[in-house]
Amino acid sequence: MTASPNSTSLSRPETISLFSLTVACLTVLANTFQGDGAPLVASLALSGVAFSATFALIRWLGPTFIKSGLKGVDMSKHHKREIPECMGAICAVVYLLVIIVFIPFPFYKDIVAATSGGGNRDVILQMEHVQQGRLLHRFPHGKLASYLSAIISLQSIAILGIGDDLFDIRWRHKFFIPAFASIPLLVVYFVDFGVTSIVIPIPLQPYFGELFNLGSLYYVYMAGVAIFSPNSINILAGINGIEVTQSIIIAMLLALNDCLYLLTPYPHPATDSHLFSLYFLLPFLGVSFALLWYNWYPARVFVGDTYCYFAGMVFVVVSILGHFSKTLVLLLIPQIFNFVYSAPQLFGLVPCPRHRLPRFNARTGLLEPSVTPWTPERQPKKPIAWALKLLHQFKLLRVTLDEEGKFTETSNFTILNLWLVWRGPLREERLALEITTMQMVVGLFGLFVRHRLALLIFNSDNWGIMNT
């Protein structure tokens, strides 16, 4: 059906499919240069091109990555062989190229207006007009600047992610990589918008008023989201496909949320923000599906930290610049749970081994919860022992004690291990599928809460720029 895992060239059916897809997309793209332009259609078409390009490049460049030392061994397989690592870098580069080429499309209408139509471009223009260029026209420079700042943040995270994959930066250093990458976003937000007020829920309005200006705290909040989102996706990892599927689910739910604003009977004030969001999400879905093809069980490539950071930053960029970062937080609930649940190990209350991915049982071919061993000499302190036993009682951990009541092992604190504690040993792709489904169900519920219940505590929903 598909080419053999070792093949580095596309099979004939693959070539034909990708070629047809690309030609179809480019045709659609060419047809958008009519009337006011159709940026959303153009974005969809470019996403198709992005899919084809990523699909082909991952196949072609795999051996080059291995030769340059970007490779890894899949621990959860019978046959351990080296496969290319850091393939997210290819996704990032294709994505960035597509999103850069896309820049003129959302502004096509304004460009045509400013140059008074294509027909007049050849005549020699008046001196004054030339000197000023299009600066005199009502060109949406603010929109352009925010679009560009998003690209800068995404490029920054790509550069830093590649650096991380190359040099294997220590955990406590890499935690701050997204903070650096979010600087351009925050700086341009500061320079160009500077809206730092939030809408106060109705019950609190008597105390704070309708709007409350968070001032510089608002930047701390945005930086917090920007640091959390990429890292949280990076730590929900360890089995084939899980990094990509969770990112695809979140991106699709964000896109669904955007569509809810576009399909209203009257033009919604936040339409532009959500179109902007779609322009960034659609090509991301394009490159991600291509990556998933190779990364799904049994994985033929690894995605690398680059992909996780990059995906997280795409979500940050659209939600901060589109002013719906609270919605993003709702969609990251499994990641938030995983992070909070991981905290005891991340912050050293419980010993943390180098890898916490589920343990592959070579005899059964199933994944089991991986564990942290305790020796009789090295036992948890009293309050921690008590907490661990409590977690065990609430089925939030598996604790094994010896006959003397001493700890022998505890399952590692990740949502993947916890799921295996609940569900028993599972095949790797089954675990990935279940976690992905859970992500989707939780996310859909989050969106439902956001759109149905938010009206109970806020005056009016979806206020455009203030809907932070």
Next chain:
Amino acid sequence: MTASPNSTSLSRPETISLFSLTVACLTVLANTFQGDGAPLVASLALSGVAFSATFALIRWLGPTFIKSGLKGVDMSKHHKREIPECMGAICAVVYLLVIIVFIPFPFYKDIVAATSGGGNRDVILQMEHVQQGRLLHRFPHGKLASYLSAIISLQSIAILGIGDDLFDIRWRHKFFIPAFASIPLLVVYFVDFGVTSIVIPIPLQPYFGELFNLGSLYYVYMAGVAIFSPNSINILAGINGIEVTQSIIIAMLLALNDCLYLLTPYPHPATDSHLFSLYFLLPFLGVSFALLWYNWYPARVFVGDTYCYFAGMVFVVVSILGHFSKTLVLLLIPQIFNFVYSAPQLFGLVPCPRHRLPRFNARTGLLEPSVTPWTPERQPKKPIAWALKLLHQFKLLRVTLDEEGKFTETSNFTILNLWLVWRGPLREERLALEITTMQMVVGLFGLFVRHRLALLIFNSDNWGIMNT
């Protein structure tokens, strides 16, 4: 005097110097938040910080680069040992971070105006004001957009350059790397300015008028400059320090050119373009001097293609967005000569070995011209043989013939080898110094021509946005 070449930590005097420099620069920086702000001073201060950061990071990260396979052997030394390669990536990352942090400074005045001073920021603003943010104010969005597009182009070249250094991309592919990186620049130019007219020299004005609209040809011209500049710096390479010194000379001459516009008795219409240029050049000089410290003979690190591409793209960015790309071409005369001179080998008229750097004579310790050998069976074709002999007669090549008049070897077609043909064998640092001096003399002469003689063929000099 300096730390031993193998040391990866800073010596005490180095630490003290860098620390003092950083503290001094940060103090200056903090003092620029007064009145209308002083962006040029802030840029200088940040360049000092960039120097310190690059200096320290190159020292600290050297072993990490070697461990990740980014290493090379210096062929022109007695003791061949591995030293870190691709250190330009550190320069690029530090530079980008500095230039991103710098974004608010040129706009400080406008930000203060738009928020009606720092004192009022805390009061709860009117609904309408908040909804619009600063969009209603006369904020220079166009300037911001061009600043951001420059950053995007530089980040693109950094990503592609790192890819090149990692994967050792083939010459005919890497030639187009700068073309990809210049897309954001050209796209934003198209979206945001779209000025494609050039001023016609006086003698030609009767035929073409005062201004001539090149239309899409203007984009071809800009793409040409964008492809040429980074590549031309990348091929003038091969001895310690030469990539960095030529870049520093070009950057200093561009900065000198900018100062000529800033020091006019009346405010010049192109002042903003040239301030913009300085903001990008000063931090570049900061990181380059730090790199030169390690890369000058005897080199302790290599710069990698990343640095050459990056340097070339900095020049492209400032000259295209500052509308003085013709001036850049004047400063690249040695590179243009080197490219044209290299053409016979680049395009396969004469066989081209993998490396054309000058040959190190281990006995004398001097560099000699490297050669392409000819066998009696494989001789150049008639017209090429004739051309080679002609070049030899004009002292533009060294050709060695055997007693039968057959070619045995010809010196390789690079300016470095040609210089050695002219000057005889030289020590490596002497050759670097002489080429650098030549670059400076030619560049100064170019600037002289540009400012003194241009008035003979153009109506008025330095027309601001039209001065392309």
